[in-house]
Amino acid sequence: MAPLLEVRRLIARYGPITAVREADLAVNEGEIVALLGANGAGKTSTLGAISGLVARSGEIRLDGREISKLRPEQIVRRGVSLTPEGRRVFAGLTVAENLAIGGAVRRAGAGEQRERLLELFPVLAQRLHAPARTLSGGEQQQLAIARSLMSRPRLLLLDEPTLGLAPKLVALVFELIGRLRAEEGVTVLLVEQNVHRALDLCDRAYVMRTGRIEVEGTPDELRRTTRIEDAYLGIVA
């Protein structure tokens, strides 16, 4: 079976700077795949290139169909939703308004989807009409993920969802990602600094270094291979 997402020889650039150099990766339906590596390795750029935010070349296929020429607003319509690094919720908008924007591309059934997400993220139900800026960091992260899920994506791209969160909230976010797959059938490509937790959760992982995919494997394979430790200098015990 063809993978849900297949990326081949991906190059991503910011003006003259090349952030991703011929990266190959694939995500199968129902998988949680982690993208690991030190700061500046090209992880965020890879997600940005898949979503259409970053100038890119190479092949990006969703279900075998080329999406590398599409604009961000078209890619989300194909079922790929990015939860960007740093949460980037609309601070002046209420929780409900943030979710409404998230559901803009699939307005039919958006009400039901919102109800389901509010059950999954009960804290958002309590703060529905509060401006997002009044939410705590953990609550904003949940809002950012829920906002991405409003479009009912087949593939969720999560960029550093636990960055800056207290340990208890980190555990909560990882638990939520697991539940999203189990209960909603969402496929996840996860960029995460928290290497050990990511390896505990994912089915497979890629390690990036200076814009290239250096290693790929199952969590067990990666844990056994000592040289991986060098590849992600950002490793946190």
Place this chain on the structure above:
Amino acid sequence: MMAVIAVTGPYLVQQAINALSLGSTYALLALGLAMLFSIMGLINFAHGELLVIGGYVMWALLEHGVPWPAVIPLTLLAPALAAIAMERIAFRPLRGASLVTLLIASFAVSLLLQTVFQIFAGTDKGIELPSWVDDVVDVGPYTISVLKIVMTGLTLLTLLLLTLFLKRTLLGIAMRAAAEDFEVTRLMGVRANAVVIAAFALSGLLAGLASLFYFTQSGSVGPFDGTEPVVKAFIAVVIGGLGSLTGAVVGGFALGITEVVLDAALPAGAQPFGTAFALLVVIAILLLRPQGLVGRPVGLT
């Protein structure tokens, strides 16, 4: 200031209406400027020419004997269509360009349109105003211009409708979202063009309403009539706080009130310097509140 406080009741009410109606025009123009600035970082100095387009449309229609009930909607619509054309022709190719590039482009559009007005319309055109623009109504001891009451009322109604649009419709919410973070708004699948075109159309509609107010008072329209109002509106935007819609409205009314108060309070010899004194007040406000009267630096508030 004592001079103002000491004046008699009727005079004060008269001046308050003057201040509100003048402030209305500034507020409508300032809103249009603030909307484009917050969503796409454009300070549109060609906004004044939208006002003038409204004026010319009003003049041309009246010249051809078109009745007022048709003139009013067409005067509102023409600047909105012109704004959409402006976006498509001049600003879309510059999407994402720097603030300075956009600013200079807007000056270019402004000069181009002024030249076009000069070529095709030449000198100032007198607008044939109906007699009702001079109607007054007596409320107890006060004699108040009907036109100014209508202007203030329509402005408040417009502000209410705009607020409802921004809070209740998906497009309105998307515009507020785009003002905060355009990139993430696109990530959510909102089409960039839809938001930008809506912003230009709305800013043009608001300029159209300002047109109706401005030219029914001035009674004539000329190629350069947009310059002073757009500068005043820009001042209003800055006083209120760049990027804030509420700020633009507050700034517009604050500027209107300041000008009317100074007009009434300054001794006759100082009257020619009224604008200079108004700008002094603006400088004082910005010294005390550099972020503007309505303080947050980002987003449509």
